[in-house]
Amino acid sequence: MASTSRFDDFVSCPYNKAHIVLRGRLTKHLVRCSRNPENLNKLLVCPFNESHRFDAQQLQAHIKICPERAGLERHAQKEEQPLVAEPVSQVSIECEEDWDNEPDAPTYDPSAYCEENLVIRSSGLHGQSKSVRRDFRAKERRRFAEKQ
Ligand SMILES: [Zn+2]
Ligand SMILES: [Zn+2]
Structure with a gap:
C-alpha cells in the first residue's frame, strides 16, 4: 500500500529514528527534540546547517562532505574579494x-x-x-x- 515515494519529503529525526518529520519542519522539530532531557548534548550541530546533527565522530566525517559547506565557502570567497583590493595598511x-612632516602647520x-x-x-x-x-x-x- 504505502509506496516509498510517498515518504520522499519525510526525513527521520537524528535523535530518534522513530520520529518521521516533514523535511521542511525538521529544523523546528530538532530544536524541540534537542530540548528533550535525554537528547541534551547527545548530538552536535553541523556548523553549516543547524538541521544537520550527528554524534561527535559522525560530525567530523560530515563536515568534510557537508553540501552546505561548499556553498558557504563559495559565498565567503566572493565577500572577501573587495577587502583584498582595499589598501588597508597604507592608512x-x-x-x-x-x-612628522607637518607638525607646525597651524591648520593641521x-x-x-x-x-x-x-x-x-x-x-x-x-x-x-x-x-x-x-x-x-x-x-x-x-x-x-x-x-x-
Ligand atoms: Zn525527534
Ligand atoms: Zn552539514
Missing part, C-alpha cells in the same frame, strides 16, 4: 608621515588624520589620569582621616 603609513588637525592614533593616545592619558585621580583621592582621604 597608518600615511598617518605617520603627516604627523591631527584628529582628522590620526583619529586612530589619537584614540590610543587619549585613552592612554585617560587611563593614566584616572589612576592619578584615584591616587589623589586616596591621599586626600588619608589626610582627612589623619586630621580627625
Whole structure:
C-alpha cells in the first residue's frame, strides 16, 4: 500500500529514528527534540546547517562532505574579494608621515588624520589620569582621616 515515494519529503529525526518529520519542519522539530532531557548534548550541530546533527565522530566525517559547506565557502570567497583590493595598511603609513612632516602647520588637525592614533593616545592619558585621580583621592582621604 504505502509506496516509498510517498515518504520522499519525510526525513527521520537524528535523535530518534522513530520520529518521521516533514523535511521542511525538521529544523523546528530538532530544536524541540534537542530540548528533550535525554537528547541534551547527545548530538552536535553541523556548523553549516543547524538541521544537520550527528554524534561527535559522525560530525567530523560530515563536515568534510557537508553540501552546505561548499556553498558557504563559495559565498565567503566572493565577500572577501573587495577587502583584498582595499589598501588597508597604507592608512597608518600615511598617518605617520603627516604627523612628522607637518607638525607646525597651524591648520593641521591631527584628529582628522590620526583619529586612530589619537584614540590610543587619549585613552592612554585617560587611563593614566584616572589612576592619578584615584591616587589623589586616596591621599586626600588619608589626610582627612589623619586630621580627625
Ligand atoms: Zn525527534
Ligand atoms: Zn552539514
